[in-house]
Amino acid sequence: MPLSAYFYVAMALYAVAAGLYFGQFVSSRDWVGRAARWVLAAAWVAHAADIGVRSMQDMNSGSSVREALGALSWLLVGGYLGASLRYRLAVMGSFVAPIAVVLLAAARLTPAAEAVPGLNTIGQVHISLATIGVAIFLLAMVVAIMYLVEDRNLKRKRFDGILFRRGVALETLDMLSHRLVLVGFPIFTLSLMLGVVWVSQRSSGFGRPEYPFAAITWSAFAALIVARTTSGWRGRRAAWLTVVGFAAAAVVLALYLGRRLVS
Numbered sequence: 001m002p003l004s005a006y007f008y009v010a011m012a013l014y015a016v017a018a019g020l021y022f023g024q025f026v027s028s029r030d031w032v033g034r035a036a037r038w039v040l041a042a043a044w045v046a047h048a049a050d051i052g053v054r055s056m057q058d059m060n061s062g063s064s065v066r067e068a069l070g071a072l073s074w075l076l077v078g079g080y081l082g083a084s085l086r087y088r089l090a091v092m093g094s095f096v097a098p099i100a101v102v103l104l105a106a107a108r109l110t111p112a113a114e115a116v117p118g119l120n121t122i123g124q125v126h127i128s129l130a131t132i133g134v135a136i137f138l139l140a141m142v143v144a145i146m147y148l149v150e151d152r153n154l155k156r157k158r159f160d161g162i163l164f165r166r167g168v169a170l171e172t173l174d175m176l177s178h179r180l181v182l183v184g185f186p187i188f189t190l191s192l193m194l195g196v197v198w199v200s201q202r203s204s205g206f207g208r209p210e211y212p213f214a215a216i217t218w219s220a221f222a223a224l225i226v227a228r229t230t231s232g233w234r235g236r237r238a239a240w241l242t243v244v245g246f247a248a249a250a251v252v253l254a255l256y257l258g259r260r261l262v263s
Helices: 005-023 030-055 065-084 093-109 121-155 162-166 170-200 210-230 235-262
Strands: none
Touching: 005 030, 005 093, 030 065, 030 093, 065 093, 065 121, 065 235, 093 121, 121 170, 121 235, 170 210, 170 235, 210 235
């Protein structure tokens, strides 16, 4: 399917938003952050239109890994924009906008592969739920990285950086990351359960390398939730475990995408 005009608009606006968010680091003017947020919101709307056009051609988020990556980018930006309505997360846009550009480019500009063999309704729901769960984990990981950067600056007594001038309290970042994990974990768990059912119906079996990494992702976030509940894990340890959990999920996405590109 040819790329839609909405894709080019979304990519251009995401790039502009990334530049504006980067401009926050060299400018003290508040209008730069506000402009970045509005441009990012416009990019998100154009991205939604692109997804809508592709869905009408039966290319929805559950049809392939490439489409799932496009949806992952859109969900990430939407989640950030929603969270920024409540929290002061202007600096976080400096992470989100470039990631959105990379993910959308990977989704639309990589070569198309053949359809996923044996993809039925269970497989499509599995991919869609996994996309939502991973998008929430990605947002939690970005928050966790912000926590680690701000915590390091605090320990080094560097109070002149933008994270201190325009950021949020460490406790708020820790709480937000935890809440995101709590939301994403049951969604990701359900996607794994459906994935087991789907794979059991296929002839390929459970021997692919991405399956252990999916289990590592689930185990890392399960351990994080249990550790916070029973042992009071907070702060740096929780942030690092969030990063590790998403890193395993990123390996899964890379393996799936790599296989589709060479098939």
